[in-house]
Amino acid sequence: MNVMYLWLRTVFADAQLVLLLLVLVIFSAIILTVGNLLTPVIASVVIAFLLEGVVRALVRLRVPHLVAVYIVFGLFMLFLTVLLFGLVPLLVSQITDLLNHAPSIIAQGQHLLNDLPHKYPMLLTQAQIQSVLDSLTSQISLYGQQLLAMLLASMRSLFSFVVYLILMPLMVFFFLKDKEEIVCWFKGFLPADHSLVSRVGLDVRIQAGNYVRGRIWEILLVWAATYACFLWFGLDYALLLSLCVGLSVIIPYIGAVVVTVPVVVIAFIQWGFTSDFTWALAAYLLVQLLDANFFVPLLLSEAVNLHPLASITAILLFGGFWGFWGVFFAIPLAIVAQAVLTACAERMRPDQAIITT
Numbered sequence: 001m002n003v004m005y006l007w008l009r010t011v012f013a014d015a016q017l018v019l020l021l022l023v024l025v026i027f028s029a030i031i032l033t034v035g036n037l038l039t040p041v042i043a044s045v046v047i048a049f050l051l052e053g054v055v056r057a058l059v060r061l062r063v064p065h066l067v068a069v070y071i072v073f074g075l076f077m078l079f080l081t082v083l084l085f086g087l088v089p090l091l092v093s094q095i096t097d098l099l100n101h102a103p104s105i106i107a108q109g110q111h112l113l114n115d116l117p118h119k120y121p122m123l124l125t126q127a128q129i130q131s132v133l134d135s136l137t138s139q140i141s142l143y144g145q146q147l148l149a150m151l152l153a154s155m156r157s158l159f160s161f162v163v164y165l166i167l168m169p170l171m172v173f174f175f176l177k178d179k180e181e182i183v184c185w186f187k188g189f190l191p192a193d194h195s196l197v198s199r200v201g202l203d204v205r206i207q208a209g210n211y212v213r214g215r216i217w218e219i220l221l222v223w224a225a226t227y228a229c230f231l232w233f234g235l236d237y238a239l240l241l242s243l244c245v246g247l248s249v250i251i252p253y254i255g256a257v258v259v260t261v262p263v264v265v266i267a268f269i270q271w272g273f274t275s276d277f278t279w280a281l282a283a284y285l286l287v288q289l290l291d292a293n294f295f296v297p298l299l300l301s302e303a304v305n306l307h308p309l310a311s312i313t314a315i316l317l318f319g320g321f322w323g324f325w326g327v328f329f330a331i332p333l334a335i336v337a338q339a340v341l342t343a344c345a346e347r348m349r350p351d352q353a354i355i356t357t
Contacts, residue, residue, distance in 0.1 A: 016196035048175035214299035229283040
């Protein structure tokens with residue numbers, strides 16, 4: 001009890017630590033209570049945060065700030081237009097085709113699995129294959145029901161999606177254009193001396209910014225490399241599968257394992273145990289090795305200094321709290337936690353306490 005009392009006394013004796021913890025409590029309460037309602041605002045802040053780096057680069061080239069904002073926002077809108085009218089229809093077409101051919105794909109997969117005991121009688125038995133098929137059938141039925149419920153829910157939220165599609169670009173523009181005014185407005189609620197909050201905010205902005213930008217480049221590179229491999233071998237649904245592989249890098253370690261399952265299943269159903277199947281999977285594994293040993297060190301080596309165990313723990317913890325979005329923002333949230341804990345530890349050192357008092 002004495003140790004806890006001394007620790008609390010040390011924390012609450014430091015006005016900077018109290019202010020930092022108060023800011024964290026307020027923002028956490030806002031996210032937990034009205035976070036779902038503020039999702040478009042949070043997404044707009046993240047997008048503007050990413051585009052701000054390009055704006056700063058243009059400003060360093062002596063482009064006026066307002067002109068740089070218009071240029072970057074115009075490129076963003078062009079990218080969004082290409083995404084909505086170029087890429088999305090192709091993805092929808094492949095998803096529709098996959099759903100239409102799902103019964104025949106399942107039947108073909110069952111046929112290939114039933115042939116395995118005849119080809120490899122020493123490794124597999126018909127009873128084992130039947131057990132696998134029964135398990136897969138129940139899982140596919142469950143996933144089908146979940147997909148149907150998701151589609152019905154998405155139809156109900158179609159109007160909200162259209163509204164967000166209009167409002168989010170506007171919010172991104174104003175976050176870019178009036179960034180300084182917005183930041184000054186928030187600082188107006190803080191005491192005159194908020195150096196610790198500012199330092200933690202700067203540390204989070206640098207590390208999280210580098211991480212998010214690095215991850216986006218990694219997604220694009222892995223997506224392009226995987227799509228080229230799948231297209232070269234003629235794998236069905238190449239665009240859809242390669243997009244899933246690219247997005248899987250958002251969830252370190254776990255994403256690559258999960259997304260490998262549909263890739264292997266589609267390739268096996270299309271080719272069986274043939275040379276095409278072997279070479280396509282070898283190329284896919286080569287891309288994964290290239291990502292782990294080249295893309296990640298190149299793009300993320302300076303971005304964040306988190307131990308792999310800390311990353312996995314953050315994914316499990318925040319994913320349990322907020323589902324998909326918790327997993328999506330797990331590493332940036334872990335960066336925030338690391339920056340706060342580091343700042344608190346430095347402030348609570350005896351030598352630091354002597355200096356501040």
